[in-house]
Amino acid sequence: MQYIHSVHLDEDQCQACTICTKRCPTEAIRVYQGKARILEERCIDCGECMRTCPQEAKTSQTDPLEAVFAYPYAVALIAPSLYSQIPPAQFNIEGLVDGFSAVGFRAVADVSHGAEHVGEAYKQWISASETRPLISSACPAVVRLIQVKFDELTEHVMPIESPMEVTAELARRQLQDQGVKPEDIGIFFVSPCPAKVTAVKQPLGRSYSHVDGVLSFSDVYQELYPRLNEAGNPKGQRLFPMGRPGVRWGITAAQTYESEGIRMSLEGLDQVTAVLEDLSLGKLPDVDFIEANACPGGCIGGCLTVQSRFQAQVNLYRNLKHLPAKPQLDMDHFQRLYDQQFYMMHHALQPRPSQPLDPDISRAMQLMKRQEQILQTLPGLDCGACGSPNCQSLAEDIVRGWTTENDCIFILRESVQNLAKELWDLAQQVPPTIGRQKPSTEE
Amino acid sequence: MENILEFSFPVEGRSFNKAGDAAARVKQLLKQASIPSPFIRRAVVVAYEAELNMIIHSQGGTLRLAISPEQLTIQAVDQGPGIENLQRAMQEGYSTAPREARELGFGGGMGLSNIQRNADHLDIQSQQNEGTVLTAAIYLEKAASVS
Numbered sequence: 001m002q003y004i005h006s007v008h009l010d011e012d013q014c015q016a017c018t019i020c021t022k023r024c025p026t027e028a029i030r031v032y033q034g035k036a037r038i039l040e041e042r043c044i045d046c047g048e049c050m051r052t053c054p055q056e057a058k059t060s061q062t063d064p065l066e067a068v069f070a071y072p073y074a075v076a077l078i079a080p081s082l083y084s085q086i087p088p089a090q091f092n093i094e095g096l097v098d099g100f101s102a103v104g105f106r107a108v109a110d111v112s113h114g115a116e117h118v119g120e121a122y123k124q125w126i127s128a129s130e131t132r133p134l135i136s137s138a139c140p141a142v143v144r145l146i147q148v149k150f151d152e153l154t155e156h157v158m159p160i161e162s163p164m165e166v167t168a169e170l171a172r173r174q175l176q177d178q179g180v181k182p183e184d185i186g187i188f189f190v191s192p193c194p195a196k197v198t199a200v201k202q203p204l205g206r207s208y209s210h211v212d213g214v215l216s217f218s219d220v221y222q223e224l225y226p227r228l229n230e231a232g233n234p235k236g237q238r239l240f241p242m243g244r245p246g247v248r249w250g251i252t253a254a255q256t257y258e259s260e261g262i263r264m265s266l267e268g269l270d271q272v273t274a275v276l277e278d279l280s281l282g283k284l285p286d287v288d289f290i291e292a293n294a295c296p297g298g299c300i301g302g303c304l305t306v307q308s309r310f311q312a313q314v315n316l317y318r319n320l321k322h323l324p325a326k327p328q329l330d331m332d333h334f335q336r337l338y339d340q341q342f343y344m345m346h347h348a349l350q351p352r353p354s355q356p357l358d359p360d361i362s363r364a365m366q367l368m369k370r371q372e373q374i375l376q377t378l379p380g381l382d383c384g385a386c387g388s389p390n391c392q393s394l395a396e397d398i399v400r401g402w403t404t405e406n407d408c409i410f411i412l413r414e415s416v417q418n419l420a421k422e423l424w425d426l427a428q429q430v431p432p433t434i435g436r437q438k439p440s441t442e443e
Numbered sequence: 444m445e446n447i448l449e450f451s452f453p454v455e456g457r458s459f460n461k462a463g464d465a466a467a468r469v470k471q472l473l474k475q476a477s478i479p480s481p482f483i484r485r486a487v488v489v490a491y492e493a494e495l496n497m498i499i500h501s502q503g504g505t506l507r508l509a510i511s512p513e514q515l516t517i518q519a520v521d522q523g524p525g526i527e528n529l530q531r532a533m534q535e536g537y538s539t540a541p542r543e544a545r546e547l548g549f550g551g552g553m554g555l556s557n558i559q560r561n562a563d564h565l566d567i568q569s570q571q572n573e574g575t576v577l578t579a580a581i582y583l584e585k586a587a588s589v590s
Binding site for chain 1: 478
């Protein structure tokens with residue numbers, strides 16, 4: 001099956017500066033023929049390249065806001081991090097529902113509610129499972145990082161659905177109970193990041209998503225902000241109650257709120273990668289649960305948000321004060337759903353390791369030998385001018401047949417130097433016909 | 444022609460902050476070589492524990508990896524005090540690690556037994572006050588268990 005990505009390159013904007021190749025956590029970008037190219041099987045849609053591209057040539061493919069109007073009953077599925085984007089002075093719980101209804105939505109479903117369900121399901125799974133440590137499955141970029149680069153750790157990922165997916169399914173059930181026709185319901189996730197766009201188009205641990213479309217935070221924000229507190233017609237409804245514990249999921253260190261055991265909270269792909277590297281060596285065996293968010297700050301730092309993550313953090317903490325401090329989860333309802341396996345992924349996550357040099361060990365070894373030889377000849381500066389992120393990956397790209405040694409400007413320069421020397425030497429060798437004339441002119 | 448690919452990684456004694464660097468590279472190389480992942484997992488444990496032993500106990504040495512289509516060999520060659528009592532060293536929980544290492548959470552006495560559990564064949568040659576050569580093999584084919 002072809003892998004679908006949300007992160008795309010706008011070729012007209014790309015200046016081939018190679019900055020993105022160096023920041024990519026899975027070394028999934030190469031620059032060749034003057035444009036950055038994404039190696040689809042390695043991309044985890046984390047958005048790191050979107051963040052670092054000085055030309056803003058990397059974009060996330062989200063649905064246009066107009067897609068909402070195709071459904072008579074559109075639902076805005078809003079991430080907890082959205083609450084960090086609204087300045088405290090404008091924040092009003094009912095006013096937000098009004099704003100969404102003015103934009104064209106009939107209902108608002110808070111993913112923070114799903115987060116409370118998922119947090120509880122995590123706690124129960126931690127007690128039930130013997131696998132340690134268990135890694136949160138809430139950040140799709142981290143899950144894909146594990147599948148691609150730390151495939152040996154795939155079984156450590158919580159086999160539990162994301163808060164987004166849980167909320168979407170709960171919303172669909174609730175609206176159908178209200179008598180809304182299933183085909184009229186359109187559920188749109190308002191996303192802070194490209195990884196969640198991919199998680200809808202290509203779900204993790206299931207074959208279909210309950211989410212019908214994904215809108216970018218920044219696109220929605222432009223329409224929503226001027227209409228906050230301005231009721232639409234018909235007036236919208238809020239499907240789920242909100243509490244602080246769920247909304248805190250927008251920031252790191254909120255998952256498995258008030259639970260027992262040793263927990264670790266990570267944010268930013270540098271931290272996440274370092275800890276995953278430790279785990280794959282068998283370190284940290286006594287940690288029970290690891291919360292890992294690809295973005296610095298957590299989801300509020302997603303690259304489709306509009307506020308700086310520091311401002312966002314301040315906003316979120318101030319806006320939280322309007323919400324009840326206790327979780328709003330109905331525990332009986334939760335337990336019924338848990339016992340029905342409602343929260344479980346439909347199938348096990350599959351590792352997606354990058355391709356070995358050759359499926360045959362002997363042939364792969366031959367290529368590795370060549371790769372080592374090539375690496376010895378490269379300057380080791382990791383300058384990236386060749387379009388590969390570092391010398392080691394250039395050596396690998398060469399043996400994979402994607403490029404040649406002359407893509408290294410140092411090797412090219414050396415070759416030119418040798419060629420020039422050879423030319424000079426040849427130029428000194430005067431042909432006999434000219435040579436015969438030479439003595440006569442000198443006389 | 445014998446088809447063996449060899450790599451070596453220098454390991455410094457007491458360089459606790461670098462513990463795992465060599466083992467992580469071993470993992471990367473084995474993935475490139477399309478070694479099936481259960482073997483990689485075992486090889487990485489062996490490499491990491493052997494690397495750690497050199498860091499904790501020795502004045503440094505070399506971690507070697509040899510890949511062949513039949514087996515993976517991990518060898519740790521160090522200059523150091525050697526292992527005084529090999530039989531006791533193999534016991535789980537028995538440790539001679541210095542306080543410095545234990546304070547950092549290393550030296551729990553599980554290293555050698557962990558290596559033995561994950562290797563199909565283990566050989567340790569040690570000379571007091573000279574050093575230790577640890578050689579561990581993981582067989583890639585079931586038939587190879589006849590050592």
